[in-house]
Amino acid sequence: MTSTKRYRPPCLARDFLRDEVEMSTALERRTAKLEQAAHPGANQxxxxxxxxxxxxxxxxxxxxxxxxxxxxxxxxxxxxxxxxxxxxxxxxxxxxxxxxxxxxxxxx
Incomplete structure (x- = not known):
């Protein structure tokens, strides 16, 4: 069973998704990896x-x-x-x- 929690999308995604959405833990991890990849020079x-x-x-x-x-x-x-x-x-x-x-x- 996957847990869900309330998630507010980052500002770029907020333009498309106006409200909060529920995410599974796996989807939350994938989203975190994508957000980290959006700023590739931050820690390299x-x-x-x-x-x-x-x-x-x-x-x-x-x-x-x-x-x-x-x-x-x-x-x-x-x-x-x-x-x-x-x-x-x-x-x-x-x-x-x-x-x-x-x-x-x-x-x-």
Whole structure:
């Protein structure tokens, strides 16, 4: 049995739905996800990871964070590089995570 509660739609939807509507819990979760997706830049950091292959066959992998570029070391695993890029991106913002754990490359 799903619970229902009274829900007032956000201002954009309020133009179409003038009154309050009853929503199931599942529909309420979906609506919350859609509202969160409507503001995509509110809690995100832009990291662009590029793999550049030259004509000679040399390969450069770099992460672009705003105007800062982080290059991948030759002996660095891809997962470690992505985590290091995320850590540098977070360090350049005003938001501070409580903890960042970077694990060394694990051999399997």
């Amino acid at each position: 950091i832009d990291i662009i990871i590029r793999r550049v292959i030259g004509t000679v066959g040399d390969e450069i992998v770099r992460a672009v964070i705003g105007d800062h570029v982080v290059d991948r070391h030759a002996d660095e695993a891809e997962d470690v590089f992505v985590e290091r890029s995320k850590a540098e991106a977070l360090a350049r913002t005003d938001r501070r995570p409580c903890r960042i754990i970077l694990h060394p490359n694990r051999l399997t």
